[in-house]
Amino acid sequence: MSRPAHRRPEYHKINKDLFVLTYGALVAQLCKDYEKDEDVNKYLDTMGYGIGTRLVEDFLARSCVGRCHSYSEIADIIAQVAFKMYLGITPSVTCNNASRNEFSLILDKNPLVEFVEELPTGRSSLCYCNLLCGIIRGALEMVHLAADVTFLQDRLKGDKVTEIGITFLKKLDEKKYRRKK
Amino acid sequence: MADPTLFEFLHTEMVAELWAQDPDPGPGGQKTSLLVLEGMGFRVGQALGERLPRETLAFREELDILKFLCKDLWVAVFHKQMDSLRTNHQGTYVLQDNSFPLLVRMASGLQYLEEAPKFLAFTCGLLRGTLSTLGVKSLVTASVAALPSCKFQVVIQKP
Numbered sequence: 001m002s003r004p005a006h007r008r009p010e011y012h013k014i015n016k017d018l019f020v021l022t023y024g025a026l027v028a029q030l031c032k033d034y035e036k037d038e039d040v041n042k043y044l045d046t047m048g049y050g051i052g053t054r055l056v057e058d059f060l061a062r063s064c065v066g067r068c069h070s071y072s073e074i075a076d077i078i079a080q081v082a083f084k085m086y087l088g089i090t091p092s093v094t095c096n097n098a099s100r101n102e103f104s105l106i107l108d109k110n111p112l113v114e115f116v117e118e119l120p121t122g123r124s125s126l127c128y129c130n131l132l133c134g135i136i137r138g139a140l141e142m143v144h145l146a147a148d149v150t151f152l153q154d155r156l157k158g159d160k161v162t163e164i165g166i167t168f169l170k171k172l173d174e175k176k177y178r179r180k181k
Numbered sequence: 182m183a184d185p186t187l188f189e190f191l192h193t194e195m196v197a198e199l200w201a202q203d204p205d206p207g208p209g210g211q212k213t214s215l216l217v218l219e220g221m222g223f224r225v226g227q228a229l230g231e232r233l234p235r236e237t238l239a240f241r242e243e244l245d246i247l248k249f250l251c252k253d254l255w256v257a258v259f260h261k262q263m264d265s266l267r268t269n270h271q272g273t274y275v276l277q278d279n280s281f282p283l284l285v286r287m288a289s290g291l292q293y294l295e296e297a298p299k300f301l302a303f304t305c306g307l308l309r310g311t312l313s314t315l316g317v318k319s320l321v322t323a324s325v326a327a328l329p330s331c332k333f334q335v336v337i338q339k340p
Contacts, residue, residue: 087187
């Protein structure tokens, strides 16, 4: 081969679009299969959970992050390492409460919605990117951290920013030890 | 920029979920799931086709289009070229990939042979969709003799 085809910029673009386009096709298919927005949201979350439980291994292998000592460190790693590695963006992190177990990731840019101008008519409650919540939840659970992850704000719904809220619940390990007593 | 592994993870999850959902696990139901996956691949293939560089749209011959799929499209999507392309020069092409990335993680050899078609349906649609944007109507099917090697058969539909 005289020229390295895979280095051409057009093909790089095709590759980065592949995930976003596939995700769009998936959401479109789910909207066909389910009438209620809540059902589509739930399904996306479940799928994301499944992906997250496997993605976390890939992440840990490639990122070599050390042991975390606080929820705040974990939120930072999700935003600055994981999001950067997989989606090429770095959301900013804010802590929402004094007990330091509720955090928000503010997404300024969101590659998943690159080709979405607005939610389809009649789908105003659709959390288009709900897969992300499931992925974060699934990944955290694999490292023994239970968390609630939801969209608090969504640009597609007219909010100014897209905000993902992560609430860390009691560590799964702790619950286990208490029962054994 | 989305990391390439994200697509693989999403694809695997889509196959698993769409399959689990099927109320009819018999051959009739399986067909529906395959069609759904193929349909999604078709949409994505069409969209990818629209993003291709201008000069690719000025193909002279059918064979050039197929060669393009084997080299450029495959490299853009799967980071490798198709391993072989054969044709009967009458509208049927067989594209062979000896190490198809979506099968590579599964197994080698004959294990999971029955599951393999589920992992190929989306890609068949992808090929059909890209061809459609390039002005070619086709039927694309896939077959696996031993993982991770597979063949995609493209039959051009004359108007």
